[in-house]
Amino acid sequence: MSHTVRLDRLIGRKILTGNNRSIGRLEECRAERRGDSWVVTEWVIGSAGLLERLGLGVRLIVGMRGGGSFVARWDQLDLSDPDRPRLNCSVEELRKA
Amino acid sequence: MKKIFNVLLGVVTSIGGFVEAGSISTAAQGGTEFGFALLWAIAVATIILAMLAEMAGRIAAVGKRSMAAAVRERFGFHYQMIPLGAELIIDLLLLAAEIGGVAMAVKLLTGVGFQWWLLPIGLLVWLVIWLGNFTIIEDGVGLLGMVTLAFVVAVWQLGPEPKVVAAGFIPSLPGHDLTRYAFLTVSIVGATVSPYLLNFYSSGAIEEKWTEPDLWINRLTSYLGMGFGSIVSMGVLVTAAVVLGPLHIRVDSYEQAALMFVPVFGRWGVTLFACGLGVGCFGAAIEITLNAGYVLAQSFGWTWGVDKARRDAARFCAAFTTVLLLSLVIGLLGFDPLQMTLISVALTVVIMPLIVLPFLVLMNDEQYVKQHKSGSIGNGLLAALTILGALMALVVIPLEIFGG
Amino acid sequence: MDVVHDVLDQQIVDRNGREMGRVDGILLEERPNEPPRLAAVLIGASALGFRVNPILGRWVHGIEYGVGIGEERPIRIDFSHVDEIGEKVKVDVTVGESRAETLERTLRDWLLKIPGSR
Numbered sequence: 163m164s165h166t167v168r169l170d171r172l173i174g175r176k177i178l179t180g181n182n183r184s185i186g187r188l189e190e191c192r193a194e195r196r197g198d199s200w201v202v203t204e205w206v207i208g209s210a211g212l213l214e215r216l217g218l219g220v221r222l223i224v225g226m227r228g229g230g231s232f233v234a235r236w237d238q239l240d241l242s243d244p245d246r247p248r249l250n251c252s253v254e255e256l257r258k259a
Numbered sequence: 260m261k262k263i264f265n266v267l268l269g270v271v272t273s274i275g276g277f278v279e280a281g282s283i284s285t286a287a288q289g290g291t292e293f294g295f296a297l298l299w300a301i302a303v304a305t306i307i308l309a310m311l312a313e314m315a316g317r318i319a320a321v322g323k324r325s326m327a328a329a330v331r332e333r334f335g336f337h338y339q340m341i342p343l344g345a346e347l348i349i350d351l352l353l354l355a356a357e358i359g360g361v362a363m364a365v366k367l368l369t370g371v372g373f374q375w376w377l378l379p380i381g382l383l384v385w386l387v388i389w390l391g392n393f394t395i396i397e398d399g400v401g402l403l404g405m406v407t408l409a410f411v412v413a414v415w416q417l418g419p420e421p422k423v424v425a426a427g428f429i430p431s432l433p434g435h436d437l438t439r440y441a442f443l444t445v446s447i448v449g450a451t452v453s454p455y456l457l458n459f460y461s462s463g464a465i466e467e468k469w470t471e472p473d474l475w476i477n478r479l480t481s482y483l484g485m486g487f488g489s490i491v492s493m494g495v496l497v498t499a500a501v502v503l504g505p506l507h508i509r510v511d512s513y514e515q516a517a518l519m520f521v522p523v524f525g526r527w528g529v530t531l532f533a534c535g536l537g538v539g540c541f542g543a544a545i546e547i548t549l550n551a552g553y554v555l556a557q558s559f560g561w562t563w564g565v566d567k568a569r570r571d572a573a574r575f576c577a578a579f580t581t582v583l584l585l586s587l588v589i590g591l592l593g594f595d596p597l598q599m600t601l602i603s604v605a606l607t608v609v610i611m612p613l614i615v616l617p618f619l620v621l622m623n624d625e626q627y628v629k630q631h632k633s634g635s636i637g638n639g640l641l642a643a644l645t646i647l648g649a650l651m652a653l654v655v656i657p658l659e660i661f662g663g
Numbered sequence: 664m665d666v667v668h669d670v671l672d673q674q675i676v677d678r679n680g681r682e683m684g685r686v687d688g689i690l691l692e693e694r695p696n697e698p699p700r701l702a703a704v705l706i707g708a709s710a711l712g713f714r715v716n717p718i719l720g721r722w723v724h725g726i727e728y729g730v731g732i733g734e735e736r737p738i739r740i741d742f743s744h745v746d747e748i749g750e751k752v753k754v755d756v757t758v759g760e761s762r763a764e765t766l767e768r769t770l771r772d773w774l775l776k777i778p779g780s781r
Contacts, residue, residue, distance in 0.1 A: 560685035573770035
């Protein structure tokens with residue numbers, strides 16, 4: 163029985179590593195069309211969170227360049243506990259955005 | 260040719276629609292207490308308003324989104340909740356104050372008590388929206404509003420020294436009561452740069468179906484329209500300064516403010532003031548009511564538009580009707596309209612940074628403005644404005660307590 | 664396609680271009696050993712309420728029940744019905760089919776009783 167989760171509630175949550183450290187917040191979900199469905203391909207995890215989402219204009223004021231984002235493949239994120247999404251892999255295995 | 264006529268009409272109606280409860284009360288108090296020294300505040304506030312309105316118009320014409328829609332789509336509901344909630348509260352209070360302002364005007368004209376007029380005026384506001392379309396409403400409000408030019412005529416008749424008046428455009432510290440001066444400066448900004456005006460302007464741009472080729476119309480309407488409109492506001496301030504200033508009073512009621520016309524217009528003075536106050540507030544009441552409908556419908560994705568058939572936009576109609584009813588309840592509870600004006604103006608200043616910040620992002624996002632992005636000057640001004648807004652937001656409540 | 668940027672909070676229109684609301688929520692279906700699938704788009708006040716806080720969501724849903732539309736809320740449109748994702752999200756259903764316009768229709772019936780309505 164597959165299990166449904168509210169994507170909009172996942173977004174913004176801290177992503178935890180194996181030893182419960184947070185590497186940032188879930189910012190974006192990338193999907194592509196396969197046949198009749200849209201499937202998730204990647205997750206974007208950012209450390210500046212809200213500021214990243216706001217984009218260029220705000221960085222002009224605040225002047226900082228966040229900590230950098232990571233991109234996780236769909237299978238690198240464990241969503242079995244939607245309140246505490248965690249990585250299925252080590253941080254080194256993630257792609258830098 | 261037709262377009263030029265429309266632009267001229269747009270500019271003229273903006274003049275008529277500029278002053279309302281907030282601008283009249285802050286300009287009257289500013290002029291009475293500090294002479295011409297706050298003219299620069301009206302000028303600066305108007306430039307800020309025109310700049311933001313032109314940007315909102317650009318987003319509407321190019322990106323086809325109103326401000327409320329653009330903020331929801333670009334920032335998400337979590338961000339939007341706060342300015343949306345705040346704007347609704349401000350609109351409720353300001354609407355009650357505007358309807359109160361019309362009621363005060365009718366009381367000045369007829370001598371009959373003020374609260375009796377609230378419901379009939381509310382009903383009239385509702386009927387104009389229910390039966391009208393965007394052009395009739397905007398042009399009607401603007402043309403009727405030309406009676407507020409009496410404030411400009413009054414200045415011309417009173418003939419203050421041009422050099423002394425001009426000095427008011429240079430910011431300077433007053434000799435007395437710095438807290439009160441600062442409070443009135445911030446209030447003038449809050450009264451001029453109302454959040455409802457920005458969303459209303461962008462919704463109007465969509466109702467009038469502006470597109471990219473119309474951007475010059477947008478620039479002219481926002482800068483010239485609001486620029487000339489501010490002359491009426493300045494007229495209120497100068498008249499108050501010349502007539503009421505020497506009396507060393509604080510204008511606490513519209514009855515007192517009305518006295519500013521007596522030396523110029525004699526026994527018609529109070530009547531003319533009442534007409535200007537009444538028409539200005541009535542027009543604003545219509546716009547705020549309509550805007551409440553716009554903001555709710557656009558935020559939640561309902562069909563909206565006063566040009567649409569009422570049957571096709573039922574939730575939009577229910578929204579503005581409900582907001583109008585709630586405002587009438589607030590008014591009937593007996594709150595003083597002048598006080599409500601000042602509170603909503605202060606709240607406007609508190610949320611101003613949240614209103615300005617989205618512009619900084621949207622004006623650089625191709626999805627909303629395509630190639631008509633804000634240049635570095637525009638971005639610099641917006642950034643400065645956000646910071647200025649944040650500073651003002653911090654001081655307005657203490658200033659209200661100590662200087663209000 | 665960036666789901667948050669391109670779909671969430673965007674305007675949804677039906678097959679005929681009529682406004683249905685905004686994407687207030689998105690359901691993700693997790694599948695064993697396969698990438699999660701975008702299952703449905705959610706529309707409605709309770710969907711939005713839930714997004715802010717689950718308790719608020721239940722409360723708003725209670726109000727929807729009170730008003731008589733609770734059964735059909737939040738409106739779920741299966742992602743397979745999403746035709747186009749651009750300036751607006753176009754779906755391949757009509758407003759009527761999706762029960763998105765119950766409130767609109769009820770209010771419309773009320774409003775038509777007022778003279779001068781068009």
